[in-house]
Amino acid sequence: xxxxxxxxxxxxxxxxxxxxPILEDNYAYALTRSGRAWVVDPGAAxxxxxxxxEQRLILxxxxxxxxxxxxxxxxxDLIRAFPAPVHGPADPRLPVVVEEVRPGHPLRVLxxxxxxxxxxxxxxxxxxxxxxxxxxxFTGDLLFAGGCGRVIExxxxxxxxxxxxxxxxxxxxxxxxGHDYTEDNLRFAxxxxxxxxxxxxxxxxxxxxxxxxxxxxxxxxxxxxxxxPFLRVHDPAFRTACGLADLxxxxxxxxxxxxKDRFG
Ligand SMILES: [Zn+2]
Numbered sequence: 001x002x003x004x005x006x007x008x009x010x011x012x013x014x015x016x017x018x019x020x021p022i023l024e025d026n027y028a029y030a031l032t033r034s035g036r037a038w039v040v041d042p043g044a045a046x047x048x049x050x051x052x053x054e055q056r057l058i059l060x061x062x063x064x065x066x067x068x069x070x071x072x073x074x075x076x077d078l079i080r081a082f083p084a085p086v087h088g089p090a091d092p093r094l095p096v097v098v099e100e101v102r103p104g105h106p107l108r109v110l111x112x113x114x115x116x117x118x119x120x121x122x123x124x125x126x127x128x129x130x131x132x133x134x135x136x137x138f139t140g141d142l143l144f145a146g147g148c149g150r151v152i153e154x155x156x157x158x159x160x161x162x163x164x165x166x167x168x169x170x171x172x173x174x175x176x177x178g179h180d181y182t183e184d185n186l187r188f189a190x191x192x193x194x195x196x197x198x199x200x201x202x203x204x205x206x207x208x209x210x211x212x213x214x215x216x217x218x219x220x221x222x223x224x225x226x227x228x229p230f231l232r233v234h235d236p237a238f239r240t241a242c243g244l245a246d247l248x249x250x251x252x253x254x255x256x257x258x259x260k261d262r263f264g
Contacts, residue, residue: 007051008215012134019215020047025180026070033110036060040138041178045074049081064088065140066123089125101127121159122149135173144177145219147185148230156254171222182206182216188263189229192242199227229256
């Protein structure tokens, strides 16, 4: 259970990135530099407030990927304890007033540029956040390690296009998703291609980490492009392995996403 797990610090110069396990299987994050912090998707307040206090950090801002409660329920308590502006999508369902992140208008975050990417599908609107330096991508419920979010509010085509919009980003970008569904996602991936060595290896790794209560992030776009079924629908050999040889990539994406919804 995530609520008992401690935050984990990752080194990504010039930032420190804190992975904050919250709720059942969510990840919130804190980006920190020189005693200042930004928080991403505080679905619970207490673990984030504890981290900020323990590390003696000043909160400069909060980023929200989408309106779902498991990404926003800690917002009000967090900014009561640490008053700071909140940036996110223009969505009246958000529990506090936010400054809209507009794609194409980078935000200054800890003296770095942060770009909001419009990525609707799981929710509409939904944002991902891209830091070109030091190549970090916060994907919310768009892209997970080994999988992708359910298509709840948008269309399958929208979700597919949102995943496609990540294609220009570099292979060595870190992927920091909103949930730890890694083991389950990779079980699905392995069921599609039982003989795929990299998928099998990654599944063993994720299962071991999950057993010992360790986080399964960060991932990289390179790893996702090699092992995540939802990023591989352009590969005809992969579509054939899935029994989807006759479908175009966008249709194959929808078929796989629907199959995953029914998967164990
Ligand atoms: Zn969500």
